[in-house]
Amino acid sequence: MQISLNSVTVKERWNLAQCIEGCVRHGIAGISPWRDVLQAMGVEKAARHIRDAGLTVTGLCRGGMFPAADAAGRAAAIEDNRRAIAEAHAIGARCLVVLGGGLPPGSKDLPGAREQMREGLHAILPDARAAGVTLALEPLHPMTCADRSVLSTLSQALDLCDELGEGVGIALDVYHVWWDPDLARQVARAGTRIAAFHVCDWKVPTTDTVFDRGLPGEGVIDIPAIRRMAVEAGYAGGFAEVEILSKLWWARDPDEVLDEITRRHAAFV
Amino acid sequence: MQISLNSVTVKERWNLAQCIEGCVRHGIAGISPWRDVLQAMGVEKAARHIRDAGLTVTGLCRGGMFPAADAAGRAAAIEDNRRAIAEAHAIGARCLVVLGGGLPPGSKDLPGAREQMREGLHAILPDARAAGVTLALEPLHPMTCADRSVLSTLSQALDLCDELGEGVGIALDVYHVWWDPDLARQVARAGTRIAAFHVCDWKVPTTDTVFDRGLPGEGVIDIPAIRRMAVEAGYAGGFAEVEILSKLWWARDPDEVLDEITRRHAAFV
Numbered sequence: 001m002q003i004s005l006n007s008v009t010v011k012e013r014w015n016l017a018q019c020i021e022g023c024v025r026h027g028i029a030g031i032s033p034w035r036d037v038l039q040a041m042g043v044e045k046a047a048r049h050i051r052d053a054g055l056t057v058t059g060l061c062r063g064g065m066f067p068a069a070d071a072a073g074r075a076a077a078i079e080d081n082r083r084a085i086a087e088a089h090a091i092g093a094r095c096l097v098v099l100g101g102g103l104p105p106g107s108k109d110l111p112g113a114r115e116q117m118r119e120g121l122h123a124i125l126p127d128a129r130a131a132g133v134t135l136a137l138e139p140l141h142p143m144t145c146a147d148r149s150v151l152s153t154l155s156q157a158l159d160l161c162d163e164l165g166e167g168v169g170i171a172l173d174v175y176h177v178w179w180d181p182d183l184a185r186q187v188a189r190a191g192t193r194i195a196a197f198h199v200c201d202w203k204v205p206t207t208d209t210v211f212d213r214g215l216p217g218e219g220v221i222d223i224p225a226i227r228r229m230a231v232e233a234g235y236a237g238g239f240a241e242v243e244i245l246s247k248l249w250w251a252r253d254p255d256e257v258l259d260e261i262t263r264r265h266a267a268f269v
Numbered sequence: 270m271q272i273s274l275n276s277v278t279v280k281e282r283w284n285l286a287q288c289i290e291g292c293v294r295h296g297i298a299g300i301s302p303w304r305d306v307l308q309a310m311g312v313e314k315a316a317r318h319i320r321d322a323g324l325t326v327t328g329l330c331r332g333g334m335f336p337a338a339d340a341a342g343r344a345a346a347i348e349d350n351r352r353a354i355a356e357a358h359a360i361g362a363r364c365l366v367v368l369g370g371g372l373p374p375g376s377k378d379l380p381g382a383r384e385q386m387r388e389g390l391h392a393i394l395p396d397a398r399a400a401g402v403t404l405a406l407e408p409l410h411p412m413t414c415a416d417r418s419v420l421s422t423l424s425q426a427l428d429l430c431d432e433l434g435e436g437v438g439i440a441l442d443v444y445h446v447w448w449d450p451d452l453a454r455q456v457a458r459a460g461t462r463i464a465a466f467h468v469c470d471w472k473v474p475t476t477d478t479v480f481d482r483g484l485p486g487e488g489v490i491d492i493p494a495i496r497r498m499a500v501e502a503g504y505a506g507g508f509a510e511v512e513i514l515s516k517l518w519w520a521r522d523p524d525e526v527l528d529e530i531t532r533r534h535a536a537f538v
Contacts, residue, residue, distance in 0.1 A: 142448040204415045205478070222379065
């Protein structure tokens with residue numbers, strides 16, 4: 001598999017232009033920007049630079065985040081997702097990565113938040129289909145359920161895929177699913193609906209529920225085993241996207257980080 | 270439901286004798302000791318004091334923890350579980366709470382660790398049955414999978430219950446399962462096998478993966494909804510056990526903590 005650089009991995013030090021140049025310099029063939037750095041560069045300009053650099057855009061991060069405290073908030077989230085779909089189309093992204101979003105502030109109604117997520121997905125699906133942008137539902141680790149993602153398991157995401165049909169797939173991030181006793185069965189069930197494959201590692205101890213991910217090999221995840229499951233299931237994308245949210249790695253020189261990623265990719269992915 | 274005090278809730282300041290006296294003083298009818306405080310007091314003496322105080326022992330924490338780096342380690346864990354079963358019997362505990370245990374140090378073999386857990390359970394089941402001690406399998410939150418519990422979901426625990434049969438049940442802790450999209454279905458499936466019901470709360474943000482639990486009402490878990498599911502499924506134990514691992518609450522005067530627990534129980538459980 002080839003490497004794709006998710007821009008969040010170097011977000012403290014590099015803008016998108018620097019990410020593109022960094023990929024070229026390090027022989028990294030894929031890129032996946034977050035919307036903030038994409039918008040900062042300008043979508044059309046970014047699309048041109050990425051194309052000129054010959055990079056594959058393995059995804060745009062991120063859409064979703066539908067649950068909100070009121071109807072206006074939910075409508076705003078849906079509108080924002082429509083803009084995200086247009087951006088993903090403009091840069092030729094293979095998919096828009098879609099997150100569940102957390103509970104609305106003050107709410108304890110988890111089933112209600114999950115229903116809002118479902119309704120949001122139905123609302124944007126026609127736009128995604130019209131633009132030819134695959135919505136890649138990414139279940140996040142259950143420790144993010146309250147504040148980031150009420151989409152918690154592959155099984156839940158695949159139930160939504162089954163319901164929504166054409167144009168919806170899965171973003172499979174080993175960090176979020178490695179613990180799942182049902183992993184092998186659900187990855188097989190996902191099949192060719194795996195639209196993106198993300199790698200990082202679970203460190204022991206993990207000192208922060210969001211910002212303490214490891215590079216491949218720093219933790220306990222058997223990444224090659226999950227990679228094999230994904231490929232056997234039908235993932236033919238050929239890229240492993242490196243998405244590291246880490247205060248430790250953010251403090252390092254991005255060229256060092258990309259060296260580490262390249263070195264570790266061969267050994268641990 | 271009545272309150273049961275899990276000794277870990279006040280572990281920094283009270284020994285088991287003080288826990289027993291504290292329960293009586295605060296009108297708390299149940300207790301669930303951890304083995305360290307039980308052994309420190311002496312099992313027979315503790316059994317007598319608990320009985321004299323008229324407390325129901327809702328559980329003994331904790332057995333399990335089977336995965337180990339070598340055969341000697343696995344055999345030692347099984348022997349230790351046999352002692353835990355004897356202790357649970359001696360104090361008249363309704364169950365021995367059984368944890369999965371984490372990955373052996375340096376291992377990335379999660380399926381292998383789960384198989385070791387399964388083998389350990391089979392090894393101690395005859396002892397548990399002979400002693401009349403229910404093994405209450407407690408799935409822990411997936412964020413503890415690497416270092417504490419390869420038993421991650423209710424579904425996985427109930428598959429083990431189905432396999433092991435008579436004498437094995439579930440310890441249902443809202444903190445560990447509240448996020449599960451399959452929660453309602455699995456609690457219904459558990460039925461009368463729910464041997465213990467534990468409460469605490471998920472705080473936002475959560476700053477530590479082990480030691481930052483909240484008292485009921487401090488977080489986002491809809492505890493009454495899960496209590497109702499458990500009772501409708503067949504949990505007739507009548508106790509909600511308060512098990513709070515929290516550096517913040519450990520720093521407080523235990524009498525204040527028990528006041529808070531009693532006050533919050535009525536409103537949030």
